[in-house]
Structure formats: C-alpha cells, structure tokens
Amino acid sequence: MSEPILELTNVKTHFPVRRGAFLRRAGGTVRAVDGVSLTVMRGEVLGLVGESGCGKSTLARTILQLVPATAGTVVLEGRHLTGAGAKVMKEARRRLQMVFQDPYASLNPRMTVFAALAEPLVVHRLCPRSEVAARVADLLTLVGLPPRFGSKYPHEFSGGQRQRIAVARALALQPALIIADEPVSALDVSIQAQILNLFGQLVRRMHLSLLFITHDLAVVKHISDRVAVMYLGKIVELGPAAEVIERPLHPYTRALVSAIPFPDPDVERTRHRLVLTGDPPSPLHPPAGCAFHPRCPFAQERCRTAVPPLARAADDREVACIRVDEISSSDPV
Amino acid sequence: MPTLHRRPSSPPSLKCSPEAFLLPFPSSLTPFLPSFSLPVPLLEINDLRTWFHLRDGIHRAVDGISFALEKGEIVGLVGESGSGKSVTGLSLMSLVSQPPGRIEGGSAVFSGVDLLRCPAAEARAIRGRRIAMIFQDPMTSLNPYLRVSEQVIEPLIIHERISRAGALRRAVRMLEAVGLDDPARRLHQYPHEFSGGMRQRVMIAMALITGPELLIADEPTTALDVTVQAQILDLIHRLQRETGMAVIFITHDLGVVSGLCDRVLVMYAGRIVERGDVRDIFRQPRHPYTRALLRSSPALQPKGVELATIPGLPPDLARLPAGCAFAPRCEVATELCRGRDPALQEVAPGHATACLRVQAGAI
Numbered sequence: 001m002s003e004p005i006l007e008l009t010n011v012k013t014h015f016p017v018r019r020g021a022f023l024r025r026a027g028g029t030v031r032a033v034d035g036v037s038l039t040v041m042r043g044e045v046l047g048l049v050g051e052s053g054c055g056k057s058t059l060a061r062t063i064l065q066l067v068p069a070t071a072g073t074v075v076l077e078g079r080h081l082t083g084a085g086a087k088v089m090k091e092a093r094r095r096l097q098m099v100f101q102d103p104y105a106s107l108n109p110r111m112t113v114f115a116a117l118a119e120p121l122v123v124h125r126l127c128p129r130s131e132v133a134a135r136v137a138d139l140l141t142l143v144g145l146p147p148r149f150g151s152k153y154p155h156e157f158s159g160g161q162r163q164r165i166a167v168a169r170a171l172a173l174q175p176a177l178i179i180a181d182e183p184v185s186a187l188d189v190s191i192q193a194q195i196l197n198l199f200g201q202l203v204r205r206m207h208l209s210l211l212f213i214t215h216d217l218a219v220v221k222h223i224s225d226r227v228a229v230m231y232l233g234k235i236v237e238l239g240p241a242a243e244v245i246e247r248p249l250h251p252y253t254r255a256l257v258s259a260i261p262f263p264d265p266d267v268e269r270t271r272h273r274l275v276l277t278g279d280p281p282s283p284l285h286p287p288a289g290c291a292f293h294p295r296c297p298f299a300q301e302r303c304r305t306a307v308p309p310l311a312r313a314a315d316d317r318e319v320a321c322i323r324v325d326e327i328s329s330s331d332p333v
Numbered sequence: 334m335p336t337l338h339r340r341p342s343s344p345p346s347l348k349c350s351p352e353a354f355l356l357p358f359p360s361s362l363t364p365f366l367p368s369f370s371l372p373v374p375l376l377e378i379n380d381l382r383t384w385f386h387l388r389d390g391i392h393r394a395v396d397g398i399s400f401a402l403e404k405g406e407i408v409g410l411v412g413e414s415g416s417g418k419s420v421t422g423l424s425l426m427s428l429v430s431q432p433p434g435r436i437e438g439g440s441a442v443f444s445g446v447d448l449l450r451c452p453a454a455e456a457r458a459i460r461g462r463r464i465a466m467i468f469q470d471p472m473t474s475l476n477p478y479l480r481v482s483e484q485v486i487e488p489l490i491i492h493e494r495i496s497r498a499g500a501l502r503r504a505v506r507m508l509e510a511v512g513l514d515d516p517a518r519r520l521h522q523y524p525h526e527f528s529g530g531m532r533q534r535v536m537i538a539m540a541l542i543t544g545p546e547l548l549i550a551d552e553p554t555t556a557l558d559v560t561v562q563a564q565i566l567d568l569i570h571r572l573q574r575e576t577g578m579a580v581i582f583i584t585h586d587l588g589v590v591s592g593l594c595d596r597v598l599v600m601y602a603g604r605i606v607e608r609g610d611v612r613d614i615f616r617q618p619r620h621p622y623t624r625a626l627l628r629s630s631p632a633l634q635p636k637g638v639e640l641a642t643i644p645g646l647p648p649d650l651a652r653l654p655a656g657c658a659f660a661p662r663c664e665v666a667t668e669l670c671r672g673r674d675p676a677l678q679e680v681a682p683g684h685a686t687a688c689l690r691v692q693a694g695a696i
Contacts, residue, residue, distance in 0.1 A: 051561075188585065189626060189629055190626065192629075192631075193640035256559065260559055261566070262591065263627070263630055265611045266612065275560075275563050276563075277564075279531065
C-alpha cells in the first residue's frame with residue numbers, strides 16, 4: 001500500500017515585475033505557477049511535461065523552497081515545507097534532492113568528484129569520517145562509474161558521465177524523492193538511454209520516488225507511471241503516462257502529442273497532425289478564461305470567460321477543459 | 334501566401350541527348366532512340382576532409398565523406414555530437430575557421446564550381462545567394478543591435494542590383510511568406526521583440542530571400558519548443574515544395590528525418606556509415622550504429638523495457654582507432670573490423686553501408 005511522499009495543494013508562485021530603474025513601480029505579475037495540486041506516491045515516477053514558460057522548472061524550485069511559494073502548501077512526508085524554518089528545511093533536504101539539466105554547470109568545477117559526493121555526507125553527519133570513502137565508492141558503483149574516478153575533476157568527464165555523478169550526489173543522502181529537471185535533454189540519444197535506464201533501475205531497487213520534468217513526451221512515456229501536463233502555470237491533464245500520451249483528452253495535450261515527430265517514415269508521413277498556430281503565451285499577459293483558448297481549435301465563447309478546473313474526466317484521468325466530453329473523439333472544427 | 338521569387342536555374346539544360354550527336358544514324362531515326370539527359374547533381378562532394386589542428390592533436394572532424402545531392406532533394410544528415418555533421422555544412426559554406434580548421438582535401442562541386450577551391454570572390458557570390466544556411470540558435474544568430482529589416486535585406490543589397498525601397502518591399506513579402514503576422518510592422522522591430530520560433534522564421538526569410546538552390550539547415554529546430562518545431566518543419570517543407578530548392582537537413586532527431594527527408598546519411602566519427610532512402614534506412618538499417626540508434630530511441634521501444642544502449646563513448650577524433658571507428662562500441666565487431674578501415678559500399682540499390690560484415694552478407 002503506497003503512501004504519499006509529496007503533496008502540493010494549490011501552489012502558486014508569482015513574481016512581481018517592477019518597471020523603471022529608480023521609481024520601481026509595479027508593472028504586473030508573472031504567474032509562473034498558478035494553482036498546482038499534485039501528489040507523488042512512494043516508489044512512483046511522476047512525469048511533468050510542458051514547453052518553455054509553462055512553469056515546470058519554477059514548480060521544481062518552489063517545491064525545494066529555492067523560491068518561496070506565494071500561496072498554497074508543499075508537504076513532504078507529512079511535514080510542511082512552505083514557511084518552514086532553516087532547521088526543518090535542513091532535515092527536509094535529506095529526503096528531497098534534485099538533479100539539474102545542465103551537467104556542465106551543476107558540478108563545482110573546483111571540487112573533485114570525491115569531494116562533491118562526500119560533501120552531503122559530511123554536512124549531514126550521516127556517517128563517521130572513516131566510512132566516507134567507502135560510501136562514496138558505493139555511490140559511484142551504483143551509477144555505473146568506477147570508484148577510481150573519485151580523484152578526477154568534472155571537466156575530465158563527458159556530459160553523460162557528469163550527469164551520472166550528479167545522480168550519485170543526489171543519492172548520497174538516500175532521499176525519498178528526487179526531482180530531476182530535464183536531466184537528459186542535453187545528452188545524445190544513446191547516452192540518454194543509459195541515464196534513463198539508470199533512473200529506472202534506481203527507482204525499482206531503492207523504491208525511490210521521482211518527479212521527472214521534461215519536454216520530451218517519448219521519454220516521459222517510457223519512464224513515468226503517471227504524467228501531468230502543464231500549460232501557463234496550471235496542470236491541464238493528469239493520468240497514467242501511457243494512457244495520456246496514447247489517448248490524450250485535453251486539446252493542448254493532443255497538440256503536444258501530435259507535434260512530436262515519430263521516427264518511422266511510414267507513420268510520420270501519413271498520420272493526422274494537429275499543428276497549433278501562434279506562440280506559447282507569456283505568463284505576464286495570460287489570456288482571460290482558459291489560458292489555452294487563443295490557440296485551441298475547439299474554443300468557444302464560454303472558453304474565453306470561464307477558467308476550467310482540473311476535473312475528473314474518466315477513470316484515472318483529470319482534465320482542465322469544459323468541453324472535454326464533447327470533443328474527445330472528433331476532429332478539430 | 335505569395336509564392337517566392339525564384340531565380341532561373343543555370344546552366345540551361347540540354348535540349349537533346351548527347352548520344353544523338355555520336356551515332357551515325359539519320360536524324361529521322363533519333364525519335365526511336367531513348368532520349369534522356371544525364372541528371373547532373375546539384376552538389377557533388379568527394380572525399381571531403383576537414384581537420385582541426387589543436388594543441389592536443391589533429392581532430393578529424395570530417396574524414397572522407399562523399400555524396401551527391403540532386404536538385405530539389407531533401408537529404409538528412411544524421412548523427413550525434415561529434416559526428417561531423419555540422420562541420421560538413423560549415424565546410425561547404427567556407428565558414429570553418431582556418432586556423433585551427435583546415436580543409437585537408439576533397440572537392441565539393443556545386444553547379445560546376447568547386448566550393449573548396451574557388452577564389453574567394455566566387456565563393457562570396459555563391460554563399461548567401463545560391464546556397465544559404467540557417468543555424469540552430471536563433472537567439473544568437475540574429476544581430477541584436479540591428480532591426481530585422483536591415484538583416485533581411487542585407488543579402489539583396491549585397492547580391493542583387495536593387496534599390497533599398499525595392500529590397501524592403503521584397504523583405505515584407507518574405508516575412509509574410511514565412512508566416513509572420515503583420516509583416517510590415519514586424520520588419521522594423523528588433524530581434525529581442527520576437528519569440529524563438531519567430532526569430533527562426535526571420536532567419537529562414539533571410540536565407541531564402543535571394544531564392545537559393547540549396548538550403549543547409551543546421552539543427553534549426555533543436556532549440557525550439559516541440560509545438561513550434563512542428564510549425565517550422567511544416568514551413569520548411571512547404572517552402573521547399575514551392576521553390577524546388579534542395580535541402581541538407583542536419584539533425585540528431587530521427588523523428589524529424591522521418592517526416593521531412595527523402596534520403597538519409599548517417600554519420601559517425603567524421604564518416605558516412607550508412608546512406609539510403611529514408612524508408613530503407615528505417616525499415617532495414619544496414620549498419621550496427623544505425624540499428625543501435627533506433628533501438629535506443631524511447632519512442633520506438635515498448636514501455637517498461639530497458640532501452641538498448643550503446644556502451645562506451647564516441648571516439649576521440651584526435652585518436653581514432655585503427656580499423657572501423659565504431660568497432661570498440663559495436664556488439665558484432667570482429668577482429669577483421671578492428672584491423673580494416675571500411676569504405677562505404679552499396680549493398681542494395683541506393684542503399685550503402687560502411688560495415689564490413691554487412692558488406693560480406695554476414696549480418
């Protein structure tokens with residue numbers, strides 16, 4: 001019986017925009033995350049997909065309290081992180097770790113691999129000094145690197161190897177949940193496959209929970225149990241990964257799935273495609289009503305005024321679209 | 334949407350087959366002879382080698398590639414980082430910094446002119462006018478200090494005798510042709526006022542305004558969101574159909590190649606390892622590297638199954654192994670593979686591979 005590791009309730013992260021160099025008058029608000037509620041269960045891989053500007057990276061930073069939430073609550077294993085003091089956060093960081101997108105920027109170039117992996121163990125006093133070397137060797141082996149690599153510096157490694165080191169560092173504290181923010185986007189396809197397999201193995205062996213943020217639907221379908229689709233700060237669809245991607249219900253998810261070129265000429269050249277017009281909107285000037293309505297092929301008058309709630313649309317599926325029952329099987333108007 | 338200004342192709346094609354002049358038959362019988370004109374490839378590359386002379390050694394970024402591109406063809410140049418695909422495009426455009434790069438050898442004949450050996454003035458007349466290139470990152474490829482108008486008319490001012498007013502009129506039509514709304518107003522804006530997808534459209538407008546016969550597109554959609562990528566790929570496809578230009582599309586994305594390209598060249602460690610029609614490459618890949626790439630693609634693998642991976646790393650281009658460059662990572666390599674340097678050889682009509690074992694019919 002699985003229990004929730006992370007619970008987000010109506011989380012909002014808004015950034016005020018100040019115009020002018022001297023007077024600093026208020027110029028509006030960037031609603032980067034605008035009311036997100038999510039639960040990640042123990043041992044689950046939850047994928048979070050969306051394009052640039054949708055707020056997925058800001059959501060990751062908000063969960064970690066690297067950026068304070070403007071509203072809502074973030075609860076990790078029953079403990080409130082929002083508004084928590086330094087002591088609570090230090091405890092929480094043992095249980096919650098992050099792997100970043102850019103393997104060239106996320107490792108300190110002046111620290112050896114050994115130093116980078118030993119640091120969390122020492123800071124959190126997880127084991128006596130005499131055991132640190134053994135633990136670091138274990139971590140490197142866990143991610144498929146030989147322990148002798150500990151004496152090297154990050155610049156001596158390739159992107160894929162650095163990402164493995166970043167994963168080893170995240171695992172050092174034996175967290176309950178790892179947030180991976182586009183961990184394979186900067187890597188070649190063949191190396192991507194190695195890192196994805198690694199994540200899969202770790203999740204299974206260590207019963208780890210993983211919040212996997214990416215824009216790549218093929219990757220998210222492969223590795224995730226459930227997937228949440230974000231658009232302009234809100235979740236627009238949530239459900240089992242394979243289901244959502246094979247039978248998307250929200251018009252944006254349908255367009256997103258359709259936009260992905262499929263690596264098979266016979267399929268790719270004959271399939272029906274839904275190509276969106278226009279550009280993704282700016283979170284500084286969100287459209288009224290449903291944020292997607294200006295680009296939505298199914299939009300009607302009421303979509304311009306009503307903000308659709310994320311509601312149950314089928315077994316295991318939540319969709320934020322007031323027309324979802326009418327449009328699921330028809331082609332665009 | 335207006336169709337694009339298209340320069341007439343040169344040289345003019347022959348009106349009758351060359352053979353008619355050689356045979357001693359009376360002219361009344363020539364209609365009975367099969368008449369065909371040999372198609373001259375638009376671009377013929379032969380043994381192109383571009384090496385970088387760096388402190389730690391000579392990096393053989395492109396190490397002997399040969400292929401022919403027909404008029405109006407869309408060819409995909411596929412490979413991972415370090416495969417040499419971008420350097421190939423840059424070499425054709427004389428954009429490789431020399432030093433430390435150097436075109437060590439080979440030829441690239443475009444419409445009778447060897448791009449690698451012609452005088453600089455001739456290269457300048459071709460580059461930007463008859464061959465155009467678009468790049469990956471539209472954020473850094475446009476000059477942030479100049480209005481879009483100045484950048485889009487620049488190729489016209491340089492290559493054609495045209496007034497500024499005339500050039501601006503053509504620029505507005507071009508922006509409309511690439512799908513930008515309100516083109517007359519947009520023309521006078523700065524790049525930072527455009528989104529990524531729109532900047533890429535501006536770059537495509539700049540590239541195509543002179544009506545080139547060949548477009549080299551170096552990962553033009555990699556930095557874009559997937560829904561915007563779909564729009565840009567559609568745009569390139571439509572423009573190609575309207576103008577009949579040839580396209581060399583450089584990418585690592587097999588999905589993009591499936592949708593857009595007629596033929597595919599797979600590159601590894603500076604060489605072409607497989608070449609063929611797009612359907613043949615995907616249905617029956619004939620090189621272990623191509624097969625491994627397809628097997629490691631999450632889109633093609635069932636959920637839950639571990640992805641096939643290619644062990645190890647791409648080779649150091651300054652220290653290439655003897656024999657086949659892929660052998661150290663190849664699961665079916667034999668001693669022969671490690672000893673002999675394979676050449677690209679046709680194993681089926683239009684389908685070539687640089688794998689000794691496939692050439693021998695073993696796999």
